Amino acid sequence: MSSTESEVMKWSDDDLRKIGSNDDLHVSPFRSDGKTYGTPTWIWSVVVDRGLYARAYNGRQSSWHEAAITQKAGRIASAGLTKDVVFETVSGAINDRIDEAYRSKYRTSPYLEAMIGALARSATVEILPRSKAASNGE
Numbered sequence: 001m002s003s004t005e006s007e008v009m010k011w012s013d014d015d016l017r018k019i020g021s022n023d024d025l026h027v028s029p030f031r032s033d034g035k036t037y038g039t040p041t042w043i044w045s046v047v048v049d050r051g052l053y054a055r056a057y058n059g060r061q062s063s064w065h066e067a068a069i070t071q072k073a074g075r076i077a078s079a080g081l082t083k084d085v086v087f088e089t090v091s092g093a094i095n096d097r098i099d100e101a102y103r104s105k106y107r108t109s110p111y112l113e114a115m116i117g118a119l120a121r122s123a124t125v126e127i128l129p130r131s132k133a134a135s136n137g138e
Helices: 003-007 013-020 063-071 094-105
Strands: 025-029 041-043 045-048 051-055 073-078 081-089 124-129
Touching (some): 013 045, 013 081, 025 063, 063 081, 063 124
């Protein structure tokens, strides 16, 4: 098992329900020092097949997305929860189901088309909880 695999946990049903039903998710990938959390950025998120996913509206050049992919870890805050997390790049067929989740959750938003368009779709990440030991560098 790799160190990354040992750091990653599964979301609890309760956490997924709370985060998934909330529009207010703030993501703070680590800064370049790998220890300091970046400025929280509000993003849209959806739950698909017990996974939490997010996209960068401005694509892969979005500053939070670049930091998430480079540093691979950080923190999120949503629905009264604060969680240390790991970010993983997503591609392939799961994106079709993520599109549907965005359509369902954000159907009345004027930003929906951009969030299911090629630019944002290319910047899809899965957000996974990290263990406390990994978060503390143990």
